[in-house]
Amino acid sequence: MEEKKLLIEGRRLDGRSPDQLRPVKLKAGVLKRADGSAYIEQGNNKILVAVYGPQELHPRHLQQPDMAVLRCMYNMAPFSVEERKKPGPDRRSVEISKVVREALESVLFLNLYPRSVIDIYIEVLQADAGTRVAGITAASVALADAGIPIRDLVAGVSVGKVDGILVLDLNAEEDQYGEADMPVAMTGRDKRITLLQMDGHMTREEFRQALQLAMKGCQQLYELQKEALREKYSSTPKEVTG
Amino acid sequence: MRIVHVPNRALVVPGELLAEGDLRAGRGAYKEGQKIFSSVVGLVERGEKEVSVIALEGCYEPRVGDDVVGVIVDSHMYGWIVDINSPYMGDLYAQDLLSKVDVTRVELSSYLKRGDLIFAKIGEVTSLRKVKLQARGAGYGKLKGGRLVEITPVKTPRVIGKRQSMLSMIQSVTGCILKVGQNGRIIIMSEDEKKISAITEALYMIEREAHTSGLTDRVKVFLEKRLKEDGGEKASD
Amino acid sequence: MIEKHRVLSLLKKEPLLRSLQQGKRIDGRTFDQYRPISLERHVIKSAEGSAQVRLGDTTVLVGAKPKKMPPFPDAPDEGGLIVGAELRPLASPTFEPGPPDENAIELARIVDRGLRESKCLDFRELCIEAGKEVWVIYVDIHVLDHSGNLVDAAMLASVAALLDIKGPEDPAWKKDFSLKYKPVSVTIAKLGNCLLADPSLEEEEAMDSRITFCVREDGVISAVQKGGSGYFESEEILRAEEMAFTCAEKLRRLLG
Numbered sequence: 001m002e003e004k005k006l007l008i009e010g011r012r013l014d015g016r017s018p019d020q021l022r023p024v025k026l027k028a029g030v031l032k033r034a035d036g037s038a039y040i041e042q043g044n045n046k047i048l049v050a051v052y053g054p055q056e057l058h059p060r061h062l063q064q065p066d067m068a069v070l071r072c073m074y075n076m077a078p079f080s081v082e083e084r085k086k087p088g089p090d091r092r093s094v095e096i097s098k099v100v101r102e103a104l105e106s107v108l109f110l111n112l113y114p115r116s117v118i119d120i121y122i123e124v125l126q127a128d129a130g131t132r133v134a135g136i137t138a139a140s141v142a143l144a145d146a147g148i149p150i151r152d153l154v155a156g157v158s159v160g161k162v163d164g165i166l167v168l169d170l171n172a173e174e175d176q177y178g179e180a181d182m183p184v185a186m187t188g189r190d191k192r193i194t195l196l197q198m199d200g201h202m203t204r205e206e207f208r209q210a211l212q213l214a215m216k217g218c219q220q221l222y223e224l225q226k227e228a229l230r231e232k233y234s235s236t237p238k239e240v241t242g
Numbered sequence: 243m244r245i246v247h248v249p250n251r252a253l254v255v256p257g258e259l260l261a262e263g264d265l266r267a268g269r270g271a272y273k274e275g276q277k278i279f280s281s282v283v284g285l286v287e288r289g290e291k292e293v294s295v296i297a298l299e300g301c302y303e304p305r306v307g308d309d310v311v312g313v314i315v316d317s318h319m320y321g322w323i324v325d326i327n328s329p330y331m332g333d334l335y336a337q338d339l340l341s342k343v344d345v346t347r348v349e350l351s352s353y354l355k356r357g358d359l360i361f362a363k364i365g366e367v368t369s370l371r372k373v374k375l376q377a378r379g380a381g382y383g384k385l386k387g388g389r390l391v392e393i394t395p396v397k398t399p400r401v402i403g404k405r406q407s408m409l410s411m412i413q414s415v416t417g418c419i420l421k422v423g424q425n426g427r428i429i430i431m432s433e434d435e436k437k438i439s440a441i442t443e444a445l446y447m448i449e450r451e452a453h454t455s456g457l458t459d460r461v462k463v464f465l466e467k468r469l470k471e472d473g474g475e476k477a478s479d
Numbered sequence: 480m481i482e483k484h485r486v487l488s489l490l491k492k493e494p495l496l497r498s499l500q501q502g503k504r505i506d507g508r509t510f511d512q513y514r515p516i517s518l519e520r521h522v523i524k525s526a527e528g529s530a531q532v533r534l535g536d537t538t539v540l541v542g543a544k545p546k547k548m549p550p551f552p553d554a555p556d557e558g559g560l561i562v563g564a565e566l567r568p569l570a571s572p573t574f575e576p577g578p579p580d581e582n583a584i585e586l587a588r589i590v591d592r593g594l595r596e597s598k599c600l601d602f603r604e605l606c607i608e609a610g611k612e613v614w615v616i617y618v619d620i621h622v623l624d625h626s627g628n629l630v631d632a633a634m635l636a637s638v639a640a641l642l643d644i645k646g647p648e649d650p651a652w653k654k655d656f657s658l659k660y661k662p663v664s665v666t667i668a669k670l671g672n673c674l675l676a677d678p679s680l681e682e683e684e685a686m687d688s689r690i691t692f693c694v695r696e697d698g699v700i701s702a703v704q705k706g707g708s709g710y711f712e713s714e715e716i717l718r719a720e721e722m723a724f725t726c727a728e729k730l731r732r733l734l735g
Contacts, residue, residue, distance in 0.1 A: 036299070054301055054329040065370060091584045098581040102688075105708035109272070109281065112303075114371055116329040144256050147300025147396060149281035151272065152257035182703070189257040189279070192710035196690065198703035199592040207700050207720065211713060229255045229283050233298065233453055 004177045006162035012174070014043075018167045021157070021217055026138065026228040028145045034121075036146020038228070040138040043171050044128035049138040051146040053118035068113035072101035074135060076124040096132045103136050103185045103195035104143070107150045118148060129175040130158040133183045136195065137221050141228050154194055155221035156185030159210040161200065166210050168217045180206075184214035188222030191215060250288045253453065254280040254295060261293045268294025285453055298453055302328040302395035302425040304364050304373045311390070311423035312375065314358045317350050324360065324375060327395065327425040334362065334375040339383060359385040359429065361421050385421065388429040389438045393449040395426030400452040401445060408448070408458050415465045416441055440468040484573055488684035495685050499673045506679060511722050513677040518635065518733050520643050527647055530639035535679060536626035538570075541636035543618050543644055545652065550606070550613040558605020558613040562591035564620035564633065571625040587620060589664070589704050590634050593693030594618070596701035597662035599638070607651045614652070616641070627680035630691050630704075631730070634664035639734060662701055663730045665723035666691040669711060674719050676726050690716065692723035696731060 006013055016022070022043035031037035034050035041047075057063045074096040078084050089097075100122065108118070120142070122135035133156025140153040160170035161180040175181050180200025186193050193211075202210065244263035248254060258280045260271060267273040270282045271294050280286075284295040304310070304326065312324035312332055321339070324332035336343045336350060339360075354360065361382050366374040377383045393401070401422055402409045413419060416437050421429040430441050444461050451457055498505050508514070514535030523529035526542035550557060564587035566574045579587070594600065605614040618640065620633045638661055646652035668678035668686040675682055678689065687709025693702035700720075705711065711719070 035301070056329050056331065091579075091588065094581050094584045095588050098585055099704075099706070102706065102708045106710050113329055114369070116371075144283050145299060147282055147297050147394075149270065149272075150256045151279070151281065153255070187257070187710070189259075191713065193705065193713060193716060194710045196703060196705035196711070196716065198700065199596045200701070201596065201598075202700045204698060204700065204720065204724070207703070208717060211716060215713060226255050226258075230253060233253055233283075 004173075006174055006177055007165055012162070012167060014171060018165055019213060019216070021169045021220055022171065024221065024224055026141060026224050028141050028228045028232045034142075034146075036142045036144070036148065038138040038141035038145060040134050042128075042130065042134045042137075043169070044126055045124070045131055045134050046126035047131060047134050047138055048123045048125060049135060049142040050121045050123075051118065051139070051142040051148065052121075053146070054113040054116035054148065057115060057117035062117075063115040066114050067110040068108070068116045068118050070101055070105050070108060070110065070118050070120070072097050072104070072120045072122070072139075074100055074122045074124070074132065076127060076131070080124045080127045099195055099197065100132055100136055100139070103156070104139060104154055106192070106194055107140075107152050107154055107187060108143070109149050109151070112149060118143075127172070129170045129172040129181075130183065133157050133185055133195070136185045137225065141225050144229055145232070152187040152189045153222060153225045154185050154187050155218045155225055156183060156195060157214055157217035157221060158183045159214045159217070161202065161206065161210075166206060166213055168213050180210075182210050182214065184211065184218065186215055186218040188219070188225065191219075246288055246293065248286050250286060252286045253284070254286055255283050256281055260286060260295070261288075266292035268292040270295030270297050296399075297396045299394060300396045302326065304328055304330060304332070304367050304371070305424070306364050306367055308364045308424040309422070310362055310364060310375070310425040311385070311421065311427035311429055312360045312362055312425075314354050314356055314360065316356065317354070320345055321350070322354055324362070326373065326375075327392070327423075327427055328373070330371045330373050332362070332364075332373040332375045334360070334377060338365065338375060339377045341378065354384060359388075359390065361385055361423070361429070381421075385429055387433070388421070388431045389442070391428045391430065391442050391445050393426050393428070393445055395424065397449050397452040398422060398424050398426055398428075400448050400457070401428065403458060408461065411458060411462055412441065412444065412465065415462060416469065437469070440465055443468070488681070491681050492685040495681060496671060499670060499675075504675060504679075505681065510674060511676045511726060513726065513730070514679065516635075516730075516733060518639055520639055521645075526640070528640040528642070528644035530636040530643065532632040532636040532639070534628060534632040534635075534677065536624060537628060537632050538622075538624035539629060539632040539636050540621045540623055541618060541633065541640045542621070543616055543637070543640040545605075545614045545616045545644065545647060547607065547612055547649075547651065548615045549611065550609075554602070556606045556609040556613075557602035559602065559615040560591065560595060560600060560618065561615060562587045562594065562618045562620070562637070564590070564622070566622045566625070566629075570622045574622075574625070585704075585706070586622075586629055586633060589630055589691060589693075589702065590618070590620065590637050592702040592704075593634055593662050593664050594637060594641070597660050597693065597695050597699075598701075599658045599660040599662055599695075600641070601659060604653060604656065612651075616644075625680070627683045628666050628677050630666050631664050631677060634662070634693065635730065635733065638662060642734065660695045660697070661731055661734050662693050662695055663727045663734075664691050664693045664702075665726045665730065667719045667722055669709060669715060669719075674715060674722060676722055690719050692720060692727075694724060694727045698724070
């Protein structure tokens, strides 16, 4: 793999400074049939999330008598990446589905809906790195949009390392040619880490700093999540007065 | 000591701090330590001893005493399985619909069959969320005729209104009876297409604007206008 | 079947937590102590490299087999590594027959990242003829007995299997094949406020979440994976990272 300079005079190839997020657009309630939904654009990522449930879980033997089951499916559309991806779950999608589910499970009150299932479908329509964490950011909004009670919103972002510098919110090029990729998801209110992965090359000090940088990015995304949910109810006549 | 951080009827999102101290967390909220947070997107409701959030979205969670509109999906030896627009199915036993019934002698499908609509009360909800329905008594049982409209279940209280204000208004302005199920299903008891269409649009308007004030008056104005017109013009948002 | 196990493990959780509050693990270990480990090398004749790790009662067998294959078009002068894992039904009443499920896939991918990102393998050295033929090493993880912490057992056995590859009787195999680093993984479980290295089966079933660090001997972190549906405070992650480095040194000694 050839060397590629990804930082020029402190600026990244897309003009961002190392601690800057890509432009984000986040909208709640975009699908008619799903119980809850959200759409996110982050850089060139275009990801749509639908939530169904809680609904009765079939087959019966999969039901848990005291709580709801959470299922999550992360899928990339065949046209979402340069090299067409064969439809169907591959090993990467299976692992991502698992860690995303685990990132969201802790904010749900699963005991409120025994014997039922809540399904989260994350569809990556266009991919530009950081899809699993952008999916989590949108999925939290979709869960709230469905009216499913949650403790907190979970937002996620990837931190990477390019030319030895830690950068926030990797894009595809930085992910491919960089030295590390660390997706992190965190609850907005009490900053609990619910997803953390890393692959690459990080010293112990870099790891610590990367975690701090990721948490800052997640906080910014959390503000956007709250806005997206409020926005859904602000465009109708006569605001409520106390 | 108690501090409430948000005004009544404020729009909140999950995780927002609502109050602290000597208060209970009601529906749509949860308490951690001394702090109460919202768990849903909705409007804050401050009570005497508790703070809750009226959700603006959500599935129907069966509660004892609620009236619901159900659809028969299956029958068995002792009764019927009823879809009540919830993650949980309702059970209607023959003796909770008919008096003095001998299930071995009677052909249950002659009373209710798949696809029939019923108006019932939630009699019991177990911890496993088995829901037992009651359909005896005046006003309950099989619904003959009428048009079904479905809205988000959590907005049905708005269709009824404080002290039945919204529902009475609709019924008196249109001259139609509405059977309102807490599960988001409403039956318009009428054959008049013009009235059905007007009421249906009014119901969707309530669903869209449930979180605003002055709604009852706006709906009244809309209905009176629509019923005067000939032919159907769409309601303006 | 699976339902019964969840109920039973919930029952065992209470005494476990009470013991931890008194600073003790139910098997008497300290919080950063591993269970007894044994590493047996060259256990399978039909595999060019193999190792079996017993970590407490957990038993994982790994076979490494190099295969000659055409290279990937985008890396014509590089060999490859393919890691697979199987949670064999004989290893646990909770494992069902069939293709790898999400747990098996996650296990394989964590070990893969730990090996790949540590750069312990130089893929250029595995090239036979650029554009035509390269060595791809298959590392297959076979879990035989699940008693907690499959990741660390699998990682240790995988590195040992690679270290010991006695090349195929093939002149194309580089006699001086070696690993550049000895990566080691350390998995730490969070139970309440306690961080426990090398969770046993009961601890795993009771835990809120776990975190695995794959580290090189020069202090570089090659991979991290948080697992489980709970969460970590950021300060707990940093504490776990410290614990991981202490444990990694001890584990690495087993590799010789």
